[in-house]
Amino acid sequence: MRYVHVAYIILLCISSVRISYCASYNNSVELMHDVLDGYDARQRPVSDQNNPIVVTISFNLLTVQEFDEVAAKFSTYGLLIIGWSDQIITWDPEDYGWAYSALFRLSDVWYPKLVLTNPYTKLSDLGDDWMTIRIYNSGYTTFVPGAVFDTSCNVDVTFYPFDTQVSYRLDSTRVERVGGGHGTSDTLNIIFKIKRKPMFLIVNVVLPIVFMAIINILVFLLPAESGERVSYSVTVLLALAVFMTLVGDNLPKTSEPMPILSYYLMILLILSTLMTVTTILNLSIYFKKGQVPGCLKSIFRFVYCFRCRFGRNTDKNNKVYPIDNTNKRKIPVVTTINSDIEEPDITWQDISTCIDWIAMAFFFFGTIIINAIFLSTMAKNKDSALNS
Known part of the structure; x- marks a missing residue:
């Protein structure tokens, strides 16, 4: 019975072994040079410019930092997970040391411009030059920017202090997509429902x-x-x-x-x-x-x-x-x-x-x-x- 247990453990160890490939430094440099040769980050990365780019966005809320009903300010910290398909940057992993993905500077590739439309201070797009974008060999691209979002909000204090809006607690969240129509941008409304502890x-x-x-x-x-x-x-x-x-x-x-x-x-x-x-x-x-x-x-x-x-x-x-x-x-x-x-x-x-x-x-x-x-x-x- 003891030998059976040992054999079972050996089989598990063998089954858990995976063959890993690692691209070298030269492979990565060559990959960057080849895929970015002739690439223009100002153009949408689709072969037919009449076709749209499907962008998926999800938001992970990490902390609610502040809710100031006097100044009508709502401050949160979270991560946006953005994904789309880049039809221009594709490669065969076998040609580059089995590199299935690579990190690119934000300014080197195209990415969807996101703007916080109700900022508390100033209007600016999301993303800094130091951020990176991961692109897979199939062209699928992910961009995960994290930021502190200081937004202005309309506070309904009709039933203060029993209002449902810092001793608040997060009650629920939801996202609404508002289509902008042809030739215009869409809007994502990320809605937070919070309740005050009125005691x-x-x-x-x-x-x-x-x-x-x-x-x-x-x-x-x-x-x-x-x-x-x-x-x-x-x-x-x-x-x-x-x-x-x-x-x-x-x-x-x-x-x-x-x-x-x-x-x-x-x-x-x-x-x-x-x-x-x-x-x-x-x-x-x-x-x-x-x-x-x-x-x-x-x-x-x-x-x-x-x-x-x-x-x-x-x-x-x-x-x-x-x-x-x-x-x-x-x-x-x-x-x-x-x-x-x-x-x-x-x-x-x-x-x-x-x-x-x-x-x-x-x-x-x-x-x-x-x-x-x-x-x-x-x-x-x-x-x-x-x-x-």
């Missing part, structure tokens, strides 16, 4: 904004005598303005499209401004002197159910009768009850308190509705982005 922005931007929008309403619960109402509301207003600036610094300087987060911040800023104005006007009412007009008193009674609070309702069925023990019957007693109870005077402080409750209810429901619409919209886009 950092949720914790550091979105949630603080939501919390500030909620605590901003509490300004109407502060006592007017404390003297802190205006400073409280202005502080929250400035905080929202600062967050709006921070969000704006991380977005592209363009108005198309505007992110929903910017509209959300603007609405909250408007609400905070209205709260500040309401607080200042209400404080002027609180410290106002003199009689309150009758119309404001009516509004106060309506809001506070003033008559229910200070009026007295007499139950007609709840009456007290003396009883005659001899005849066992009730003796009606006529009593006079003064139903007109004097109402306390309504002051400007009462009107200010009434305005506080009305304003608090209005801004509370307004803030809840705005936050609900914003969060539901962003969550819906987040789910659709993940499902896609």
